[in-house]
Amino acid sequence: xxxxxxxxxxxxxxxxxxxxxxxxxxxxxxxxxxxxxxxxxxxxxxxxxxxxxxxxxxxxxxxxxxxxxxxxxxxxxxxxxxxxxxxxxxxxxxxxxxxxxxxxxxxxxxxxxxxxxxxxxxxxxxxxxxxxxxx
Numbered sequence: 001x002x003x004x005x006x007x008x009x010x011x012x013x014x015x016x017x018x019x020x021x022x023x024x025x026x027x028x029x030x031x032x033x034x035x036x037x038x039x040x041x042x043x044x045x046x047x048x049x050x051x052x053x054x055x056x057x058x059x060x061x062x063x064x065x066x067x068x069x070x071x072x073x074x075x076x077x078x079x080x081x082x083x084x085x086x087x088x089x090x091x092x093x094x095x096x097x098x099x100x101x102x103x104x105x106x107x108x109x110x111x112x113x114x115x116x117x118x119x120x121x122x123x124x125x126x127x128x129x130x131x132x133x134x135x
Contacts, residue, residue: 001034004119020102020105020106039062068115068119071114075108075112079108082104083104
């Protein structure tokens with residue numbers, strides 16, 4: 001959960017400043033690996049016979065993985081929308097290509113930051129529904 005909070009915060013600050021961040025992508029990928037590990041752990045606990053206090057916990061757990069995957073799909077779509085506005089990328093001069101690349105990265109960062117905020121919210125709710133802590 002902390003990795004998703006870090007990725008969401010880092011992405012939000014970088015996006016609001018309009019500054020692409022290479023480190024955001026590293027933190028985001030670590031957060032995504034943590035999501036997969038959380039889902040795997042949840043499945044292992046379920047198979048082991050552990051049951052959450054609330055059945056809604058299952059929905060939150062699956063939704064975390066779904067949001068992660070949908071966010072990646074939306075990121076690709078966001079980049080494609082930016083590129084669709086340009087007829088021939090190769091015809092652009094170097095400065096125009098750099099500006100286009102920056103717009104693509106900023107749009108992708110925005111999409112992934114929102115996705116990470118959703119994952120964080122769902123993870124908090126999943127923890128609350130499991131009885132681990134209250135929100």
